Amino acid sequence: CTTAYKPVEPFPEKNLTQNHDRVHKMHRASSVQLYTDPADLINKPFRDLGEVSGEDCQASIQNSPANLSIARKRMQLKAATLKANAILVHQCEVITTNSVCYREAVCQGSALKVTQ
Amino acid sequence: MSVLIFLLLVLLFCVLFIWTKILLPKKHLRSQHQELNAHHQRPLTDAELTLCRTYLAQRQRSPISFTERLLSKLNLARNTCTLRDKSVYTLNHSITHYSLSTSVPELNRYYLDAIEIHLPPNGQPFITADNTIELVYTNQSPLVITLNGHHLLDDLNSSSTQIPPSTTTDTSIRKETSERVAILNVRRQTVEEYALTHANNISEALILCCALLLIFCSLLTPLKFMPWILLASFLIILPCLWLMYRRPPRGHLQEIRTMRGRLRPWGLFGEANPKQQNLSLGILDLHYPEHWYPYIQKDIGQETIIEVDEQNRVVQHGPLLSLTHEVKKFPLQNWRHNLTLAVGSLLILIMTTSWLPTGISFKIALARLQGEQRVTVTDIDQLTQHTLHVGDVIDIKGSGRCIVPQTYQSNRTYDFLPFDCSAIYWNTHLSNTLPPSPIIEKTQALLATTSRQLDPDNNDLKGLNPQLASAIQKSGMILLNNFSDIVLKTAQLCATSQDCPRLKSALVNLENAKDWPMLVEQAKSGKLDGLNVLLRPNSAQNLTNLVNVATTTFMSKETRKMVETLSHLPRNGYLFINGQGQLLVDQEQPETSLFDLEPATQWKELQRISAQLLNTPFSLSGIITSLQRDDQGTLHVVVHQQPNTHALWRYVVTTLFLVCLIVLIVANTLLGIHRLRSNFSRYPRIKQDYEASLSEASPLLLRPKE
Numbered sequence: 001c002t003t004a005y006k007p008v009e010p011f012p013e014k015n016l017t018q019n020h021d022r023v024h025k026m027h028r029a030s031s032v033q034l035y036t037d038p039a040d041l042i043n044k045p046f047r048d049l050g051e052v053s054g055e056d057c058q059a060s061i062q063n064s065p066a067n068l069s070i071a072r073k074r075m076q077l078k079a080a081t082l083k084a085n086a087i088l089v090h091q092c093e094v095i096t097t098n099s100v101c102y103r104e105a106v107c108q109g110s111a112l113k114v115t116q
Numbered sequence: 117m118s119v120l121i122f123l124l125l126v127l128l129f130c131v132l133f134i135w136t137k138i139l140l141p142k143k144h145l146r147s148q149h150q151e152l153n154a155h156h157q158r159p160l161t162d163a164e165l166t167l168c169r170t171y172l173a174q175r176q177r178s179p180i181s182f183t184e185r186l187l188s189k190l191n192l193a194r195n196t197c198t199l200r201d202k203s204v205y206t207l208n209h210s211i212t213h214y215s216l217s218t219s220v221p222e223l224n225r226y227y228l229d230a231i232e233i234h235l236p237p238n239g240q241p242f243i244t245a246d247n248t249i250e251l252v253y254t255n256q257s258p259l260v261i262t263l264n265g266h267h268l269l270d271d272l273n274s275s276s277t278q279i280p281p282s283t284t285t286d287t288s289i290r291k292e293t294s295e296r297v298a299i300l301n302v303r304r305q306t307v308e309e310y311a312l313t314h315a316n317n318i319s320e321a322l323i324l325c326c327a328l329l330l331i332f333c334s335l336l337t338p339l340k341f342m343p344w345i346l347l348a349s350f351l352i353i354l355p356c357l358w359l360m361y362r363r364p365p366r367g368h369l370q371e372i373r374t375m376r377g378r379l380r381p382w383g384l385f386g387e388a389n390p391k392q393q394n395l396s397l398g399i400l401d402l403h404y405p406e407h408w409y410p411y412i413q414k415d416i417g418q419e420t421i422i423e424v425d426e427q428n429r430v431v432q433h434g435p436l437l438s439l440t441h442e443v444k445k446f447p448l449q450n451w452r453h454n455l456t457l458a459v460g461s462l463l464i465l466i467m468t469t470s471w472l473p474t475g476i477s478f479k480i481a482l483a484r485l486q487g488e489q490r491v492t493v494t495d496i497d498q499l500t501q502h503t504l505h506v507g508d509v510i511d512i513k514g515s516g517r518c519i520v521p522q523t524y525q526s527n528r529t530y531d532f533l534p535f536d537c538s539a540i541y542w543n544t545h546l547s548n549t550l551p552p553s554p555i556i557e558k559t560q561a562l563l564a565t566t567s568r569q570l571d572p573d574n575n576d577l578k579g580l581n582p583q584l585a586s587a588i589q590k591s592g593m594i595l596l597n598n599f600s601d602i603v604l605k606t607a608q609l610c611a612t613s614q615d616c617p618r619l620k621s622a623l624v625n626l627e628n629a630k631d632w633p634m635l636v637e638q639a640k641s642g643k644l645d646g647l648n649v650l651l652r653p654n655s656a657q658n659l660t661n662l663v664n665v666a667t668t669t670f671m672s673k674e675t676r677k678m679v680e681t682l683s684h685l686p687r688n689g690y691l692f693i694n695g696q697g698q699l700l701v702d703q704e705q706p707e708t709s710l711f712d713l714e715p716a717t718q719w720k721e722l723q724r725i726s727a728q729l730l731n732t733p734f735s736l737s738g739i740i741t742s743l744q745r746d747d748q749g750t751l752h753v754v755v756h757q758q759p760n761t762h763a764l765w766r767y768v769v770t771t772l773f774l775v776c777l778i779v780l781i782v783a784n785t786l787l788g789i790h791r792l793r794s795n796f797s798r799y800p801r802i803k804q805d806y807e808a809s810l811s812e813a814s815p816l817l818l819r820p821k822e
Contacts, residue, residue: 038591041650045599045627048648051581090583110584115627115647 032076033086033114041088041112049111052078052087057101066094066105075107084111154205160252164261167269168199168252171236172259200253204261207251211235211243212399225299225373230401230428232257236268297377297398300421305369308443309431313370315448318456320360325460327352328777332464335472335770339762342769372431375400376421379412397422403429407799408437411806436809442802449795454788461780474774476695476756477767479741483507484764488739496542499690504743504751509758511737512692516542518701518729519691520683528697531705532729534679534722538697540734541750543689548731550723551681555609555674559667562605563716566663569596570656580648594656599627600644607636609670616666622659626651668715675718682726688749692736695756700734 035041054075058066072092079087092107160168212227226235228249234257235243242263250262261269305313327349334345377397395402395416402424404412412433423432432438468474483506492511493499499512518535530536577585579597588595596602603623610616620632626649629635638644651659685691694700710721742754759767 038588038593038650039652042593042652042655043626043628045644045647045649047646048580048584051583088584088587090587108583110581110587112584 032079032084032111034072034076034109035086035088035112038088041114044086044114046086046112046114049079049082049084049113051108052082052084052111053106053108054078055107056105058103058105059100060102063102066101066103068092068094068105068107071105071107075109079109079111082111084113086112086114088112154207156206158204158206160199160202160204164204164269165199165202168259168261171269172198172254198255200255202252204250204252206248208246208248210245211247211249213240213243226260227399229399232426233260234258235260235263239263239266239268242266297375297400299373299375301374303372303374304366305372305425305431306440307363308440309372309425310364310369311443311448312431312439313425315450316452317450318452320356321453321456321460323352323356324457325464327356328461328464328780331773332468335468335766335773339766342766346769370425372423372425374421374423374432376419379416379418379420379422381416397424400424400428403427404433405430405439407803408433410803411437411810436806445805446798446802449791449798451788451791451795454784454791458781458784458788461777461784465774465777465781468770468774468777472770473695474770476741477770478774479506480739480756480759480764481767481771483739496544496690499542504740504753506740506743508740509738510740510753510755512542513735514542514733515546515731516540516692516734517546517685517731519685520679522683530709531699532703532725533710534682535725535729537699537701537703537729537732537734539691539693540700540736541685541689541691542734543686546731548727550678550726550730553674553678555670556719558605558609559670559674562602562609562663563667565598565601565605566660569598569602570594570651570660570663579646588650592653594651594653596626596649596651599623599647599649600639600642603627603635603639603644606666607639610666616662619662619666622662626659664716671719672715675715675722678719678722685748685750689751691750691752692734693752693754694736694738695741695754698757700736701729701732702735703728703732 052075054071054073054077056067056070056074058064072089075089076087087109089107089109092105094103094105096102097104207228209228211233212229213224224235224240226233233249233251234254236259239260244264248262248264249260251258251260253259261267330345330349330352334342334349337345375397379402380396382394382396382401395404395412397420402422408430415434420434422430422434424430431440486507489502489505489508490511491499491502491504491508493502494513496514504510517540518532518537519539519541520534521536521539524530524536577588577595577597580588580595606616606619606623610620624630624632624635627635627638627644627647629638635644692700706721706725710718710725713721736755738755738757739759740753741756742752744752746752757763
């Protein structure tokens with residue numbers, strides 16, 4: 001039986017970009033510094049880019065529990081898209097909402113552009 | 117001040133009185149007592165005391181003529197012989213007796229060495245070679261009460277022989293064959309001899325100076341005291357002048373004794389040093405005027421007739437050498453009196469001119485005498501039509517500008533600092549606002565932006581999203597939401613590199629910039645727009661302090677510069693100055709003086725007070741005492757309150773006093789110098805006169821009278 005030999009093909013471009021995107025997103029998210037106390041901003045002049053938030057929804061009781069770090073990550077991502085390099089986290093909590101999600105992890109903060 | 121001087125004068129008189137009337141006599145008595153060397157002392161018994169007083173009273177000669185009776189009343193204390201103290205002193209001593217006349221016993225003279233004593237007339241027979249004497253001290257010569265055991269006063273009292281008061285001064289010359297010294301005559305001092313003993317007397321000059329000082333004090337005192345103090349000073353001046361020019365009363369003239377005897381030199385080794393020759397007649401040590409020594413050498417060892425006073429000073433030697441003749445022919449030159457009076461008057465003149473407004477007094481008194489022009493105006497154009505003169509009376513109402521003096525006097529108070537409203541500048545077109553100051557504007561801009569951003573009470577967080585704003589508010593932090601504006605405003609104010617170093621470095625640290633120029637560059641290029649800086653409250657306070665210090669420095673400098681600018685008046689116009697420092701405006705006075713305020717608020721206060729006083733209504737009336745035009749063309753008019761009658765009298769008295777002082781200084785200085793020069797040439801002229809007289813005089817004349 002013969003197997004058809006196919007030449008080695010480069011990864012499919014689409015996957016690379018998808019990985020690249022996911023890696024890039026991971027990189028951009030991690031480049032956004034998280035501050036929890038306004039005092040952390042002493043000696044760090046900043047610009048306020050607006051409020052950002054991140055959520056992680058637990059659709060039903062059977063689903064995996066709402067994860068705050070995911071919510072935080074998503075917040076950082078949003079901040080990164082605003083070209084912020086820091087977030088002053090106002091609050092992160094898991095709330096029970098009577099809407100779509102059985103429980104939801106929500107993180108809120110202000111996206112800041114801190115001058116280095 | 118004048119009361120103090122017055123008290124000092126009274127004190128001075130008391131000291132002089134105590135010194136002359138009490139201390140000097142005591143000192144004289146002590147020296148006399150030491151010389152007598154008494155070996156025993158006992159108190160006077162009552163009987164002896166009564167006898168002494170009776171005897172001394174009887175000895176008192178009753179004045180004959182009316183003036184003698186009057187003067188003796190004046191000099192009662194000096195003429196009356198009284199006991200000095202109530203003790204009897206016993207001593208052993210030989211008595212030297214000069215008998216002038218046997219018919220008039222009381223004209224005999226008795227000496228214990230050089231001290232003259234008084235021996236009652238009945239004591240002479242009891243004199244022995246060595247005598248035991250009991251005596252008491254009187255204010256004249258000591259009185260012998262017991263001689264060799266004989267109580268003289270008792271004997272006198274029992275024989276109740278009344279001592280004939282000497283009415284005549286007949287003299288007789290006892291022919292003395294042996295070497296003994298004879299008293300040929302006793303007379304009173306001549307006026308010239310008396311003047312010689314007071315040749316260097318300056319006490320009258322000092323008294324006159326004290327009187328002038330009293331007049332000066334009267335000019336300082338309130339007007340109701342002035343006449344009384346003036347009266348007191350004239351009551352000092354008039355008697356003093358009388359004392360200076362009157363003939364000395366008889367009681368003051370010493371006794372002069374004409375004596376004949378052989379002059380003996382008693383120098384230690386007999387060398388005759390003409391400068392300090394010591395000669396004696398009998399036991400009397402004679403004191404010759406130095407300039408006579410060349411002329412008396414030939415009389416040493418010869419029988420000579422001389423006249424001596426109570427201190428054994430020779431006043432006449434032979435027929436030629438006579439002090440009276442000298443004074444008559446070459447009058448005494450008491451230049452010390454004149455120069456003392458001149459110096460005293462000069463000192464008082466200096467005190468007067470420095471403590472009293474003498475210039476003003478002179479001008480007002482003069483103006484009153486010449487009659488003055490009255491000028492009443494309410495508009496500057498009206499004033500320009502008048503020609504003002506010193507002494508004119510002016511009455512002006514208008515709107516002018518208080519001046520800012522170049523220097524402030526320490527002895528005055530200024531109610532509207534930095535302005536002095538006792539001087540008004542009057543001209544047309546006066547603005548009442550301060551000229552604009554860019555520095556102040558920049559300073560106020562920086563203060564405004566920092567206070568807006570740093571004020572914890574109303575920290576402006578509008579530019580932030582609500583959550584961030586509330587988070588910051590909750591944290592109590594202070595947010596600078598317009599950091600760029602602070603940097604730019606600081607850069608405008610602190611333009612040079614030396615300005616505001618600490619503020620600049622604080623801003624550089626806050627933004628983590630490389631250095632200040634870079635930070636300013638970023639601010640200018642807009643890179644800092646929208647940048648927020650979060651501060652802890654204490655950092656915010658520090659930044660506030662840094663901004664205040666920086667702005668205060670600029671505001672103080674600018675306020676002073678503005679005050680300096682205000683002190684320069686525009687050209688021309690009139691500057692009215694109230695010579696008594698009284699205010700010419702009726703404005704509400706600030707509670708706190710400008711320079712006592714915080715530097716930051718000084719500028720606002722300066723603006724407020726300038727608006728009030730740069731063009732303010734004023735009113736001025738008085739008499740012009742000075743007119744002067746400065747190089748800016750501004751006419752300075754010094755005005756004094758119109759003197760009421762009392763003040764006018766004070767000005768007139770002050771002016772007369774000044775004229776009197778000047779006359780005294782000039783006259784006494786010229787007279788003093790003239791007398792000083794005459795005094796220097798006096799002795800040479802006396803010598804020339806004597807030499808001329810000696811060359812003309814025949815030998816006969818030089819032999820003593822038989």
